[in-house]
Amino acid sequence: MLAALATMLTGWLLVRYYQERHYRRRPYVAPARNDWARHAPALAAAPLHRIALLGDPGAVATDGSDAVLRLLADWQQETQAAGTIILLGDNVYPTGLPAPGQPGRAAAELRLNALLEALRPFKGNLILLSGNHDWNKGRPDGYEYLRRQEAYVAEHLPAAHYLPANGTPGPVAVQLAEGLLLLVLNTQWWVQQGDRPASDVKEPFRQLQQLLEANRHQRIVVAGHHPLYSNAVHGGKFTAKQHVFPLTTVHKQAYLPLPFIGSLLPLYRKLVGAAEDMAHPRYRKMRRRLLRVLHQYPNLxxxxxxxxxxxxxxRQGSHFLVSGAGSKTAFVQKGGRATFVHEHKGFFSLDFYANGETWLRTFEPAPDGSRQPEVFRQRLHPGPVVAPPLVAAPVLQVPAAAE
Incomplete structure (x- = not known):
């Protein structure tokens, strides 16, 4: 019996490995969208506003050679002030910003400084979110790491906004342009161990629903660190290699073969989940509550x-992005519910036009930082948008910092 099971598992792993070799690091587009290259914005005018979504940039090169930051610089030059750059968290690997004098502090400062210097010339909005690594990988003292990084950004790049402030859950409303609203959530707050700002766990979802209801006439982007759909490791998808060498999920060079037994770790993370995985009870509860609200408001x-x-x-009339390839790449499985996936460094850009159209664009760098040919784009909002007149509002509507 055991021999038969071992033979079946070996056969399955070999088939998976063969399949993965043929599609890994190649862009996948769902069959229904295979004609994407035939469609492009037909407007001569520049976008009303653009958003660059740069996730997990915490391992950028610190010597000026980073290809993603070079590509982002080109995006900034093209966009000028009519845009917003959102860092989607995990701004410093591996454990955020340690205290002065602690191991890892110097390396963390180098990486964070390289990132802030790349953002400094931009004339548009700069918004930073926090991720689990910024909270010391979710450990009980993570709140200290978060506050330290937030203060460091405020000191070294005052033009940037670290949202939500002080590690609170949010949501924070940011009016980016007429008819375009950004809502920022601190998703790490729901899965964090140890100290965190006090709040009713359900209240942020009530506030989010109120904001969405009051702004149905606007185009809305909701930003958080944790994805709600994913074909990658945090969504429970693993490579055949990770079943044989399970420790490579923790460290890429940990090639300790544990065949058969090694499949227990991917199975555990798929069904039970580490704290950063979608299957983990805290993450699962946050995701369920968040989707319950978002699914009521199509087109966001x-x-x-x-x-x-x-x-x-x-999904259900709305659009869900994972743009976490700012400094690292990792396996992503094709197919399933995904319209597009690619294991490649880069970021998504959202281009919002005055006639109501919104276009999703891919920005992926060549080794020298130049932009590679686009591998996917899609119109998200067809337009035109019929909206009531908006009351004039400041670009950023940020609540006062909590004590």
């Missing part, structure tokens, strides 16, 4: 990082 965009790849899902 939810943008996240966390998984180190580019993914796009269309």
């Amino acid at each position: 965009v939810y943008a996240a990082g966390h998984d180190h790849n580019l993914q796009f899902f269309e």
